Amino acid sequence: MDTAMRIEVLPARLGDCLLVECVRGSGPPWRMLVDGGPPGTWPRLEKRLSRLEPDERHIDVTVVTHIDGDHIGGMLPFLRSEYAEDVGDYWFNGPPHLPSRDRVQGSVAEGLSLVAALLGDSAGPVLPWNRAFGGGPVDTGDESGFIEVPVPDGPRVTVLSPTHERLEVLDREWTEAIDQARRVWQGAVRPDIARPDILEPLGDLAAVAARKTADDTTAPNGSSIALLVEHRGARAVLGADAFGPVLGAALLGVAAHRGLPALEVDALKLPHHASRRNVTESLLEAAPARHYLVSTNGDTYHHPDDEALARVILTAPEGPTLWFNYRTQRTARWADPGLYERYGYCASFPDSPETGTVLELPATA
Template sequence: MTTAIRIEVLPARQGDCLLVECPREPGPPWRMLVDGGPPATWPLLEQRLSRLPSGGRDIDVAVVTHIDSDHIGGMIPFLRSEYAEHVGDFWFNGRTHLPRTGVRRGVAQGERLMAALLGEPGGPELPWNRAFAGGPVETGYDGGFTEVPTRDGPRITVLSPTLIRLQSLGHAWSETVRKARRGRAEEAGPDILEPLDDVVSLSEEKTSKDPSVANGSSIALLVEHRGAGLVLGADAFGTVLGTGLQAVAGARGLDTLPVDAFKLPHHASKGNVLGALLRAAPARHYLVSTNGDLYHHPDDVALARVVLGAPSGAALWFNYRTDRTARWADAQLCEKYRYTAHFPEDPGTGAVLELPARS
């Protein structure tokens, strides 16, 4: 099998830390780092980066999807490390990129990346949103998407955020940064595991949509290479992400946009994983990034929607085996709804998935 896209979902506790590679010849693969998980993820990420081949440690793009402690915590030490010097471009929407905030300036005259993340000065000058001419990473208005050319790399399409979501972040920027700097949030209470004997009713449960301004500003991407497709949902709103995917499908003359893998948004939260979103981009593989130790993700409602709406034979990939996720590997459940469940062979590496090239 010739691999088109390789994705590692590192064990970043309740957060996201992903490493994506796309082979290219000659030379090392095109490489993208997406988020750094909470602060405790950095030693693991550093160890993983240390295994990159000497002379081939370039990271073409490092994405900080949004201001939230479980996504930026590990990125702070990364930015201070030698590995940041090997990054071709950082994609992140800082204060200077937000519409109608009264502080919109060119990046060279505005904040440095470290200052934008921490709310305080410091750190070296780093390439920032160069692929967007120093402007924001966004899709325009609802139903939009933005294609980003790469040199000898994959085809990348920005699916989220919209300008409206960035405007909302602008109004709440200071408080959002304060929350991110505080770090650990309060736990949601005891994790009570309900039986999975009525998956259909679970999937039909009415749920409130994600209200988080930070999550709504998430950078979500479609990565395509050698015929394979991967959706990186970050913590994006299901409505925005679904509308973006539908727009891409429509632009290509399709009713839906089938993909090989879909990293479910917001750690498979029921407020983000919506039926319309799953129908917009049916996948062969669904990736879940969380150990559930704070907010008890993944939600059963979200996974019920996935297993009922996924193509027959689809696979769930978890980067942690927990009491909550292990229930979804029940043999009778898998047989009834015709899916498979997978867990890391090595808990220290998380989930690793290689997508084959297609003609």
């Protein structure tokens, strides 16, 4: 069967760096790069991009989902590389797109290297920025809102997050958020999160899933650009670090628009590296999937959380597959044959820690 969509989750430590390709009938595939991981990810991303044929290196869209250092750090060297000028459009909400743009742009934009690169500075050319949105913000409006972006001879792309309210929150907290991102770029580790990883027995997944957890409230995560990509019958949700309730409401909005009770998808890249604060039952029920992608090595925040994966396994349709881009002590526990047999799922791991994981979705239309 022909492949419709290829999702490559590169090894990006605690962050995200995804390469998505949608196969066309002829010529090179439509290609989207989502985030660059933390600063140390760039050599791996550069090596991966160098494998593309010289005349097929065009990237249609590069998405910088939000300003956290584990998503944006590797984008800085990318923007200074030979690949930056061969991108059709960059999707990113920077100071010019926030509700009080005059105040924010005047105070921080000049010192923000990513935004400076996107605006065009002495170090490089002016790059296309949010052209698909008329140069304005990537903003779905109210909760349950979404934006469909037409792609000639390509996939159907739907923006699920962020809402206008989430951008307002980011606006108020921009300076603090970008300062935190800079500390990550500079290799700083907060002492409150540099702690040993304690692995608890999995056992009864219903009990694990039922543990009470607070929702994510961080401004950068809430501003994440999350997407639904559909092509030749294949359907994938790329959750970035978006809030579970925001993603779930948008997916239900899309489903209602299409006259469906829920939006069944082939793949769901779990938001916030499968954090229990973002992977909610309401999200999983809004978009039941066959494949669930996890992007993290767990070396800082100890993701994926057991509660999140337990919710996935118990909520998903029969026989889901968990796709990890790292095999670690934390993720390897989910390859237990006893758990497989009891709960009817399976797990997939990369062949090498240098390769990440690749999911190919077949064409059905």
